[in-house]
Amino acid sequence: MSILLVDDHPLLRLGLAAALGQALPDMPLLHAGSGEAALSEAQLQVPALVIMDFDLPGISGLETTRRLRQRLPQLRVLFLSEHCELNVVRQALAAGACGFLSKQVAPAVLIDAVRRILGGHAYIEQSLASALVCQAPSAGERRLQALTPRETEILVMLAKGTAVRVIAERLCISSKTVSNQLTLLKSKLQVSGQAELVHLAIAAGLLRPAA
Incomplete structure (x- = not known):
């Protein structure tokens, strides 16, 4: 398991590596200065997490994330922008990102x-999550209102980062049924990832923003 740091500023990557190295001393840290380098690095060694800059030379952070997630659907991406x-x-x-932080956050928040x-879990910086709630699209709220009570229950647990196996045990159903419900939820809500589920759950008041 490793973390890939993607930023075109070497000093910033070194600062991130220093902070992460103190908190997670056994975690290997990989470096990439561009989207192209990140794609190549992830092909050589699949990281558990990519910390991604938004502005990158060449392929943007957004496009890099899309390509990484297409190749590696389980890959987790945290934007630091x-x-x-x-x-x-x-x-x-x-x-497909599952987290977003500003570069002004304290190391402890990172x-x-x-x-x-x-x-x-997914993680969106509290001030950003709160702002997203205030400007949540009404279409998303309408889609949430169309969910059944069981679908809403599963949505909340998924948004909290509860594992499919644990959800299945709590609801006394099979993991396959939960996975099928997740696919149906994403289709109904027109989202592609867990972070978007979190956003919608927060917007509906089903989940509180991460502190």
């Missing part, structure tokens, strides 16, 4: 986000 406009956050989530994401 100077650009925190809500449309940027939404684009990152739509590309470490917390990394640990949560490695643990199977």
Whole structure:
């Protein structure tokens, strides 16, 4: 298991590596200065998590994320960006990211986000999550209202990062049934990843933003 740091500024990557190295001393850290380099690195050694910059020379962070997720659907991507406009956050989530932080966050917040994401959760910086709630698209809310009580229950557990196996045990159904429900939920809600499920769950008041 490793973490791939993707940023075109070597000093920033070194700073990230120093912070992560102190908190996760046994975690191998890989480096890439461009989207192309990230794609090549991930092909050589599949990381558990990619910490991705939005602005990259050549292939953008968004396009790099899309390509990585197409090749490796289980890959988890955390955006760390100077650009925190809500449309940027939404684009990152739509590309398949499961987390978003501004580059101004304290190291402790970054470490917390990394640990949560490695643990199977999504993580959106609290101020950004709150802003997304305020501007949540009404179409998404209408789609949520169309869910059955069981679908809503599964949505909340998935948005909290609960494993499919655990959900199956709690609801006394098979893991395959939960997986089928997840596919149906994504289709009904018109989302592609867990972070978008989190966004919709927060917007509907079903889940509180990460502190």
